[in-house]
Amino acid sequence: xxxxxxxxxxxxxxxxxxxxxxxxxxxxxxxxxxxxxxxxxxxxxxxxxxxxxxxxxxxxxxxxxxxxxxxxxxxxxxxxxxxxxxxxxxxxxxxxxxxxxxxxxxxxxxxxxxxxxxxxxxxxxxxxxxxxxxxxxxxxxxxxxxxxxxxxxxxxxxxxxxxxxxxxxxxxxxxxxxxxxxxxxxxxxxxxxxxxxxxxxxxxxxxxxxxxxxxxxxxxxxxxxxxxxxxxxxxxxxxxxxxxxxxxxxxxxxxxxxxxxxxxxxxxxxxxxxxxxxxxxxxxxxxxxxxxxxxxxxxxxxxxxxxxxxxxxxxxxxxxxxxxxxxxxxxxxxxxxxxxxxxxxxxxxxxxxxxxxxxxxxxxxxxxxxxxxxxxxxxxxxxxxxxxxxxxxxxxxxxxxxxxxxxxxxxxxxx
Numbered sequence: 001x002x003x004x005x006x007x008x009x010x011x012x013x014x015x016x017x018x019x020x021x022x023x024x025x026x027x028x029x030x031x032x033x034x035x036x037x038x039x040x041x042x043x044x045x046x047x048x049x050x051x052x053x054x055x056x057x058x059x060x061x062x063x064x065x066x067x068x069x070x071x072x073x074x075x076x077x078x079x080x081x082x083x084x085x086x087x088x089x090x091x092x093x094x095x096x097x098x099x100x101x102x103x104x105x106x107x108x109x110x111x112x113x114x115x116x117x118x119x120x121x122x123x124x125x126x127x128x129x130x131x132x133x134x135x136x137x138x139x140x141x142x143x144x145x146x147x148x149x150x151x152x153x154x155x156x157x158x159x160x161x162x163x164x165x166x167x168x169x170x171x172x173x174x175x176x177x178x179x180x181x182x183x184x185x186x187x188x189x190x191x192x193x194x195x196x197x198x199x200x201x202x203x204x205x206x207x208x209x210x211x212x213x214x215x216x217x218x219x220x221x222x223x224x225x226x227x228x229x230x231x232x233x234x235x236x237x238x239x240x241x242x243x244x245x246x247x248x249x250x251x252x253x254x255x256x257x258x259x260x261x262x263x264x265x266x267x268x269x270x271x272x273x274x275x276x277x278x279x280x281x282x283x284x285x286x287x288x289x290x291x292x293x294x295x296x297x298x299x300x301x302x303x304x305x306x307x308x309x310x311x312x313x314x315x316x317x318x319x320x321x322x323x324x325x326x327x328x329x330x331x332x333x334x335x336x337x338x339x340x341x342x343x344x345x346x347x348x349x350x351x352x353x354x355x356x357x358x359x360x361x362x363x364x365x366x367x368x369x370x371x372x373x374x375x376x377x378x379x380x381x382x383x384x385x386x387x388x389x390x391x392x393x394x395x396x397x398x399x400x401x402x403x404x405x406x407x408x409x410x411x412x413x414x415x
Contacts, residue, residue, distance in 0.1 A: 003180070003185075004178070004180075004185060004188055004189060004192070005195075007143060007173075007176050007178065008116075008143070008192050008194070008195030008196065009195065010171075010173040010176065011116045011141040011142075011143050011173065011176060011195060011196070012115075012116055012141070012194075012195045014141040014171045014173055014174045015113065015115045015116050015139075015140060015141040017170075017171065018113070018136065018139050018140065018141055018170075018174055019092070019112065019113040019115075019139040019140075020139075021139065021170075023090040025168070025170075026086075026090070026136060026137055026139075027086040027087075027137075028086075028168060029136070029164055029165055029168040029170055030082045030083070030085055030086040030133055030136065030137065031082070031083060031086050032164040032167060032168055033082050033129075033132070033133070033160065033161050033164035033165075034078075034079035034080070034082040034083050034086075035079070035164075036160040036161075036163060036164050037075055037078055037079045037082070037129065037157070037160055038075065038076065038079045040156075040160055041072060041075045043156055044070055044075055044153065044156050044157065044160075045070060045071070045072075045075075047152040047153050047155070047156035048068075048069065048070040048125065048150075048152070048153045048156075050152045051068060051123075051125075051149060051150050051151065051152050051153050052065065052068055052069060054149070055068055055123070055149050058149075060123075060149065061312065061313055062252070062253075062313060062314070063252045063253035063311070063312035063313045064122075064123055064149075064253060064312065065253075066251065066252065066253040067122070067123050067124045067253040067254075067312075068123040068124070068125070068149060068150055068153075070125055070126070070153060074126055077126070078126050078129040078130070078157075079129075081129065081130055081133060081380045082129060082133045084374075084380055085133040085134060085137045085380050085397070086133075086137070088137065088380075088396075088397055089397075090137065090397075091111045091138060091397045091398045091400075091401050092111055092112065092113060092138060092139045092401065093110060093111060093112075094110060094111040095108055095109070095110045096108075096109045096110060096111065096403065097109045103412050104409070104410060104412060105407055105408070105409050105412055106407065106408040106409075107405060107406075107407050108405065108406045108407070108408075109403050109404070109405050109406070110403065110404060110406060111398070111401040111402075111403055112139070112401060112402055112403065112404050113138055113139030113140045113400075113401055113402070114138070114140050114197050114198050114400060114401060114402050115140060115141070115197035115198075116140065116141045116142070116143065116195060116196050116197050116198075117131075117135045117140045117141070117142050117143070117196075117197065117198055117199075117200065117400065118142075118143045118144075118145065118189065118192075118196045118198070118199045118200070118217065119131045119135075119142060119143070119144050119145065119199075119200050119201075119202065119382070120145045120186065120189070120190075120199060120200070120201045120202070120203075120207065120211055121144075121145070121146055121147065121201065121202035121203055121207075122146075122147040122149070122150075122202070122203035122204065122207055123146075123147045123149040123150045124146075124150070124202070124203075125146070125150045125153035125154055125157060127146070127202055128144060128146060128153075128154050128157045128158060128161075128177075129157055129161065130380055130381075130382065131144060131200075131382055132144075132158075132161050132175045133380060134380055134381070134382045134396065134397060134400055135175075135382070135400060136174060136175070137397055138397050138400035138401050139401070140400060141173075141174050141175070141176075142174070142175050142176070143176050143177075143178065143189070143196065144158065144175065144176065144177045144178065145177075145178040145186055145189055146177065147203070148181040151179065151181065154177055155177060155179060158175060158176075158177040161175050162175060187214060190211060190214050190215035190216070190217060191214075191215065191216045191217070192217060193216055193217055196217045197217070197218070198217065198218050198219070198220060199211060199215050199217045199218070199219045199220070200219070200220045200222060200382060200383060200395075201219065201221065201222065202222055202382075202383050204224065204310065204312070205224045205310060205336075208221055208222070208224055220383075220385055220387065220390060220391060220395070221385065221386055221387045222382075222383030222384055222385050222386060222395065224255060224310055224336045224338065224386065225254075225255035225256055225257065225259070225310055225336055225338040225339065225384075226259050226260060226308055226309065226310045226334060226335055226336045226338070227247070227255075227256060227257065227258050227259055227260070227335070227336075227338055227339045227340060227341075227368045228258070228259075228260040228261070228262055228331045228334075228335060228340050228341070229243065229244055229247055229258050229260075229261055229262070229340075229341045229342075229343065229368065230262040230263075230264075230321075230324075230327045230331065230340075230341065230342045230343065230353070231244075231261070231262070231263045231264060231267060231271055231343050232264055232267075232324060232327075232342055232343060232344035232345075232346060232349055233264040233266045233267055233346075234344050234345040234346040234349070235264075235267065235271075235343040235344050235345065236343070236345060236365075237267065237270060237271050237274060238274075239343060239365065240271060240275075240343040241271070241274050241275050241278045242278075243341070243343060243365070243366065243367050244258060244261060244275055244278070244279070245275075245278045245279060245281075245282075246367045246369060247341070247367040247368045247369050248279065248282075248284060248314075248316055249279070249281075249282040249284065249314070250367075250369055251369070252311075252312060252313060252314060253312050254369075255310075255338060255384060256338065256339050256368050256369050256370075256371040256372065256384070257312070257368070257369065258316070258341075258367075258368055259309060259310055259311050259315075259316065259317065260307065260309075260316070260317045260318075260319065260331075260334065261275070261286075261316055261317065261318045261319070262318075262319045262320075262321055262327050262330060262331060263292070263318065263319070263320050263321070264320075264321060264322075264323070264324075264327070265291055265320045265321065265322055268291060268292060268295040268320050269295045271295075272288075272292060272295040272296035272299070272318070273295070273296050275296075276296045276298050276299070279316065280298075282314055283314055284314045284315065284316055285300065285314060285315045285316070286298065286299040286300070286315075286316050286317075286318050287299065287300050287301065287302040287303075287306045287315065287316070287317050287318065288300075288301070288302050288317070288318030288319070288320070289302060289318070289319055289320055291320040292318040292319070292320050295320075299318055302317055302318070302319075307319065307330070307333075307334045308334045310336070324349050324352060324353070327342075328352070328353065328356050328357060331357060332356075332357065332358050335357075335358070335359055336386055337358065337359050337360055337386035337387070338359060338360055338361070338368075338371065338384060338386050339359060339360065339361040339362075339363065339368040339371040339384075340353075340357045340359045340361075340362050340363070340368070341362070341363035341364070341365075341366060341367070341368050342363070342364055342365075343365055344364065344365070350364045350365075359386075360384060360385065360386055360392050360393040361384075361393055371384055371393070371394065372384075372394060373394035373395070373396050376394055378394055378396045380396065381394040381395055381396050382395045382396070382399075382400065383395050385399070
């Protein structure tokens with residue numbers, strides 16, 4: 001039995017046990033894991049320092065370096081995330097319906113774990129703890145395949161999570177990390193139908209595309225975010241500038257950051273200089289069409305590739321449109337199904353935008369940065385699903401379960 005098959009077999013066996021755990025046992029293990037992360041922050045920071053030094057030597061972009069970095073606040077946030085999951089309602093065993101048929105059968109439906117969840121992700125070590133916490137609370141075993149850039153960080157975090165499980169009397173291999181950096185190992189992982197029930201990729205467009213195209217295991221797509229802000233003709237321009245600044249620059253390396261600005265041509269001359277001045281505080285490069293450049297000379301010419309780009313950097317595309325119809329067409333053509341916003345004082349336009357934009361989250365007069373399980377009041381999340389089957393939007397505990405039908409009889413046979 002090789003390395004990968006052993007991981008798969010252990011996960012499959014553990015998923016049976018984890019699916020039967022009572023809520024307090026799970027919560028106690030999660031709280032212990034949170035304590036271990038905080039108590040060993042120095043160890044985690046040292047491992048992360050090694051990863052960041054290597055990444056800088058390789059010329060990693062600022063946005064990806066931001067994703068890779070661990071600091072005291074982020075470690076505390078990871079621990080607090082585990083505590084939040086411990087405090088959340090346990091979805092496993094929830095009865096969704098129960099009805100009696102004319103023949104006396106009682107037919108019900110209840111929540112059950114997915115089983116073994118595989119997570120393939122890039123340089124975001126905080127995902128390691130988040131994914132474990134959510135999958136574990138929902139009764140699943142989890143196999144993690146992080147990016148090679150965060151290997152030392154991920155190994156250190158998983159070691160602490162496994163210690164917490166072991167010290168709680170549970171199998172350490174309820175969470176496992178594939179430490180190999182061999183691409184062939186990742187390719188084989190995506191075809192482990194006999195062991196893995198679902199794969200969730202978290203990262204850029206290239207990673208998600210490779211998993212979707214290369215996997216024989218069912219995939220839930222998450223993450224890629226070419227998010228737009230459309231400034232309508234009736235917009236409060238000062239509000240629009242503040243929302244744009246927040247959505248673009250508050251954190252550039254996240255999937256709900258704004259990457260594309262769409263502006264009604266009637267307000268382009270007034271708004272774009274205002275937006276450029278605000279974004280200049282963070283040295284954001286704006287790439288636009290001819291009308292945008294005419295309104296604000298600091299904007300450089302955009303290429304066709306810019307309209308669909310997820311930059312994860314201090315770069316923003318700028319498209320001018322004649323009306324809301326053109327804005328909706330442009331956004332639906334180039335968006336990634338994540339988060340889109342309109343800034344307007346026109347109720348009818350706001351409603352059209354909400355109705356006609358095809359995305360998991362659609363905003364009126366607010367930053368796209370709020371697309372997050374915690375911000376929505378759902379608690380921790382494993383990612384933002386941008387597809388339409390099984391789950392859409394922030395994926396929390398309930399989205400990491402499936403359902404089964406349970407039928408009670410007293411001797412009925414079908415005739």
